[in-house]
Amino acid sequence: MEDPLIDAARQVRENAHAPYSRFKVGAAIDSVEGRRHLGCNVENVAYPEGTCAEAGAIAAMIAAGDRRIASIAVIADSPDPVPPCGGCRQKIAEFADGDAPVTLATTGGKVLRTSVAELLPGAFTVGHMDRA
Ligand code: THU
Numbered sequence: 001m002e003d004p005l006i007d008a009a010r011q012v013r014e015n016a017h018a019p020y021s022r023f024k025v026g027a028a029i030d031s032v033e034g035r036r037h038l039g040c041n042v043e044n045v046a047y048p049e050g051t052c053a054e055a056g057a058i059a060a061m062i063a064a065g066d067r068r069i070a071s072i073a074v075i076a077d078s079p080d081p082v083p084p085c086g087g088c089r090q091k092i093a094e095f096a097d098g099d100a101p102v103t104l105a106t107t108g109g110k111v112l113r114t115s116v117a118e119l120l121p122g123a124f125t126v127g128h129m130d131r132a
Contacts, residue, residue: 003073003103003105003111005028005030005036005071005072005073005103006028006073006075006103006105006111008026008028008036008038008073009026009027009028009038009053009073009074009075009105010026010075010105010107011026011038012026012027012028012038012039012040012053013025013026013040013053013075013076013107014026014040015040016040016041016042016053017040017041017042017043018041018043019043020043020045020047020050021043023041023076023077023078024040024041024076024077025040025041025052025053025074025075025076025082026038026039026040026053026074026075026076027039027040027052027053027054027056027057027072027073027074027075028057028072028073029057029058029060029061029069029070029071029072030069030070030071030072031061031066031067031068031069031070032066032067032068032069032070033065033066033067033068035061035064035066037057037058037060037061037064037066038056038057038060039053039054039055039056039057039058039059039060040053040056041053041056042056052084052085052087052088053074054072054074054084054088054091054092055087055088055091057072058091058092058094058095061095062095067095068095068096068097069092069095069096069100069116070096070100071100071101071102071103072092072096072100072101072102072103073102073103073104073105074102074103074104074105075104075105075106075107076106076107077106077107077108078106079106079108080106080110080112081104081105081106081110081111081112082104082106083104083119084102084104084119089116089119089120089123090120090123090124092116092119092120093116093120093123093125096116097116098115098116098117098123099115099116099117100115100116101113101114101115102114102115102116102118102119
């Protein structure tokens, strides 16, 4: 595949721990600071304790010392590109501008290009907490 961010997400997807859903997901972030960070879903027998691939990639970015998402790609083995869950949309919005590209891909080669603001219009942001 020609998109290196999708390729990175595809590779880390292989490491997912998804024995319950059998649905492996990979995510890759290029940070504004210029590094790439990877995440995969990590499920748990106590199902709500599982974490999404996007959350893993964000945690890796923050732990590495970077602070902003320039671009994120997510890939799964699905008929159509899988949109991030609601919680992950909020997590991504915490660290990205609205116009940051979000690339959703399937292992079969379908690609949907969208943005943070398209995925979470009207996002709750820190600006909403400003008090005059
Ligand atoms: N999942 C992700 O990791 N990211 C998404 O965008 C959609 C869903 C995971 C959570 C769970 O481990 C499995 O996919 C099935 O929902």
